[in-house]
Amino acid sequence: MAYRILIVDDSKLARMAVAKAMNNLRPDWTRVEAGDAAEALALVRQQEIDVALLDFNMPGRDGLGLAGDLRALRPDMPLAVISANVQHEIVTRAQEIGAQFLPKPLTEQALAAFLQDAEQRIGAAGE
Amino acid sequence: MNEFIEQFLVECRELVEQGTGDLLALEERPADRERLDSAFRAFHTLKGAAGIIEFQAMAEALHGAEDVLSSARSGLAAITPALISDCLTCLDQVVQWLDVIEATGEPPADAGPAAAALVARFGRAPAPSVPVEATEAAPAMEDADLDAASIDLLTAQLALLADGSAEPSPGRTGSALQVAANVLASAGRAGEAQRLTQLLVQPGALRDPEAAAAALRSLLAGPLALAEGPAAAPRETGDVARGLRVDIERIDALVNLTGELTVAKNALAHVAALAREGAEPAAVAAILKDQHAVLDRLVGELQRSVLNIRVLPLRQVFQRFPRLIREMVVSLGKPARLVTEGEATEADKAIVEALFEPLLHVIRNALDHGVETAAARSAAGKPPSATIRLSSHRDGEHVIVEVADDGAGVDVARVRQVAERRGVADAETLAAMSDAEAVELIFAPGFSTAETVTSVSGRGVGMDAVRSAVERLSGRVEIESRPGEGTTVRFVLPFTVMMSRVMTVEAGGQLFGIPMDSIVETVRIGRDRIVGVGAAEAFVLRDRTIPLIDLAAALGHAGTAARSGEANVVIATAAGQVGGLEVDRLGERMDVMLKPMEGLLAGTPCVAGATLLGDGRVLVVLDLQALLQ
Incomplete structure (x- = not known):
């Protein structure tokens, strides 16, 4: 099943890296990109997004804040917060929101595990 | 260069600029939380970018800086001038790495020691243990005069000569020596080339590839290596960038033009056929005239598009100044801040790259001679900290770059005095000059009004050097002095040099x-x-x-x-x-x-x-x- 994934990062380079990994892992998925939280929220309101990958460190609202907003809008959407700093506090807060924590730079392996989990959850929710 | 590296360079240059701005602002207002967050984010994103292109050394150096800034955010470390300095030094190093990547298309392999030194500076790790590499393998031959291709060629010849597995052959030894000599001669190293060619004619030398290899190796390790100078010295002349990053739209424009030119060419073939079939000359002439008009437009566009490929934003030269100004301020003891505007203005690559030296000189001059001491400024009712405004904008076919200070303006009376004393102009000519004309005298060869020669503006290079540098770029320099309010030096440059x-x-x-x-x-x-x-x-x-x-x-x-x-x-x-x-x-x-x-x-x-x-x-x-x- 092909889904629509939202990639939020203020660095275009980072989005390119995720896009490249997605191309290897799930070439049939549609990718939607946003450079900050406001843009991401606007996109989620406009279109049907199935999965979201959020960078933690962004100007304006950070990835955790955005994850909270998205959770409120779409309680079932699989979310991941990506950060280079594996800090206990961030990991815990991500879990509280119900988002998975992924270390940066994102490896294909970590992304693959998240995507697989996300597919199962979407499938289960749809049944 | 792949698209990741391209995007990496674009993003990193912006982040360096952002980080530098934030750090300098923090130095003025250490309590500015927003700037601290922004600086942290810049270093953090830079680190992430380095990770994406797998430039480990850069990621480590930035991690050091990020940790320090992170402690500052959580209140564990104070924002001291030393901390700001360390972080700025780190960004300086990043810019040097970016220049190398821009020139070569890939991260430098020898960045480890520099990164380790930075990490040590941030006190994260013990002193770096720089691995001492076997010197036999490849002598360090980074020389400004020898380009990478020459060095590759020389190294290849050395490998050929030192290859013990093959039967020694006089022919191969001779040709390897000759190639090496040619490479050296074409790089303008006639002396060293001659030393190799002498070997060629020495009886028996060709039968001894080891001796030839030794000669070449000693050249590579000796004179050529020596010529490289201090390896870690920052390259201020900025002649690094040989490659050029070109927006895809600009390439597309060229592709489209190629299509249109092909159509125009085909139309001409049609006209030729008409003429051959005996069409009315007047009718053929009319079509030819139309076609000429089309070609004229297309060639004009082609010229513009090609020239557009060579443009760079002035950011590339502007972003080097905040750090330098800071150093000058410290050494002169006159508080000043730099404001830059119009960094996105574009100009021909050749111009952007040649602007650093003259701009540096004008800015030094402004700080040294234009800006008053803090006490004098307060007495004149000005804010004690001076402002130097470095700005640029496009004006038709020209690019204007200005350095404006809010200092005392040019002391015209003193300029007249000095001009007379130094024989730049005689009393009569001076008397006839308006103030505006007299101010221009500072560009005259041999003119320098500094009472004391300071380490900042130096001796011997006057504003005349600035003028000739700008004129070499087919530009001109203008100066405008407002007594008591400041001086503006303006470079009027062509958009393109070609x-x-x-x-x-x-x-x-x-x-x-x-x-x-x-x-x-x-x-x-x-x-x-x-x-x-x-x-x-x-x-x-x-x-x-x-x-x-x-x-x-x-x-x-x-x-x-x-x-x-x-x-x-x-x-x-x-x-x-x-x-x-x-x-x-x-x-x-x-x-x-x-x-x-x-x-x-x-x-x-x-x-x-x-x-x-x-x-x-x-x-x-x-x-x-x-x-x-």
């Missing part, structure tokens, strides 16, 4: 081009008005004595037969010199794509370059600065 407007003239039976921006006017002078001054000639025009140069004679052409009638004179100016060039005939004005002289003609005196005319003749364009000196 397109030049010239006027053609004929002299000694040959056609020459004179750059239009140097031409003041053209006049006809009666022979009786030309007077001998020693061996030279001059004439008076509107109360001004102007030396007359016979262009043909000055360029070494056979002297023209005795001239009669009025003289056709082009009054031209360059580097502050005015002269009249006598020519046989004045021609037309045209836009030409100037090419520097190459090969045998390189270095021809008084020649700026050449271009090909419609009828196949070569138009030599004159270098007036050289001609009028």
Whole structure:
């Protein structure tokens, strides 16, 4: 099943890296990109997004804040917060929101595990 | 260069700029939480970017800085000038790495020690243990004069000679030595080339590849390695970037033009067929005229598009100044801040890369001479910290770059005094000069008003060096002084260095081009008005004595037969010199794509370059600065 994934990062380079990994892992998925939280929220309101990958460190609202907003809008959407700093506090807060924590730079392996989990959850929710 | 590296360079340069701005702001207001967060984010994102292109050394260095900033955010560390300095040094190093990546397309492999030094500086790790690599493998040969290709060639020859597995062959030894000698000779290292060619003729030397290898190795390790100078010294001249990042839209524009040109070409084939079939000449002429108009437009667009590929944002040179200003402020003890505007303005690559030195000089000058001490500023009712505004904008075909300070302005009375004392101008000329004209004297050769020569503005290089640097780029320098309010130095530069407007003239039976921006006017002078001054000639025009140069004679052409009638004179100016060039005939004005002289003609005196005319003749364009000196 092909889904629509939202990639939020203020660095275009980072989005390119995720896009490249997605191309290897799930070439049939549609990718939607946003450079900050406001843009991401606007996109989620406009279109049907199935999965979201959020960078933690962004100007304006950070990835955790955005994850909270998205959770409120779409309680079932699989979310991941990506950060280079594996800090206990961030990991815990991500879990509280119900988002998975992924270390940066994102490896294909970590992304693959998240995507697989996300597919199962979407499938289960749809049944 | 792949798209990841391209995006990496774009993002990192922006982040360096953001980080530098934040750090400098933090130094002024250490409690500014927003700036601290922003600086942290810049370092953090830089680190992430380095990770994505797998440039581990850079990621580690930035991690060190990030940790320090992170402690500052959580209140564990104070924001001290030392901390700011360390972080700025780290960004400096990043910029150097970016320059290398821009030039080579990949992260430098030897970044480890520099990164380790930074990490140590941030106190994260013990002193770096720099692995001492086996020196036998490849001697360090990074030399400014030898490009990577030459070094590769030399290393390849060495490998060939040192290859013990193969049977020694005099032919192979000889050819390896010859190739190495050629590489050295073409890099302008004649002496070293000769040492190798001498080996070639030594009896028995060719049978001994080991001796040849030793000779080459000693050259690589010795003179060539020595010529590299301090390896870690920051390259201030910025001549690193050989590669060029080009927006995809600009390439697309060229692709589209190629398509349109092909259509135009096909249309011409159609016209040719019509003519061959005996169509009415007038009808063919009409179609040809239309087609010419189409080609004219397309070629014009092609020229513009090609030139657009060569443009860079001025950010590349501007972003080097905040750090330098900070250092100057510390060494001069005059508080000042730099404000930059219009960094996104674009100019030809050659111009952007050549602007650093003259701008540095003007900025140093502004801080050193223009800006008053904090006490004097307070007394004058100004804020104690001075502002230097570095800005740029596009103005038609020109790019304007300005350095404006809010200092005391140029002390005109002192300029007049000094000019007289140093013999730059005599008392009478000075008396006749307006203040604005007198201020321009600071650009005169040999002028320097510094009471004491400071380490910042230095000795020997005056503003005249700035003027000639800008004029070399076909630009001009203007200065505007507002007493008590400040000074503005303005560079008016062409958007591109390649397109030049010239006027053609004929002299000694040959056609020459004179750059239009140097031409003041053209006049006809009666022979009786030309007077001998020693061996030279001059004439008076509107109360001004102007030396007359016979262009043909000055360029070494056979002297023209005795001239009669009025003289056709082009009054031209360059580097502050005015002269009249006598020519046989004045021609037309045209836009030409100037090419520097190459090969045998390189270095021809008084020649700026050449271009090909419609009828196949070569138009030599004159270098007036050289001609009028």
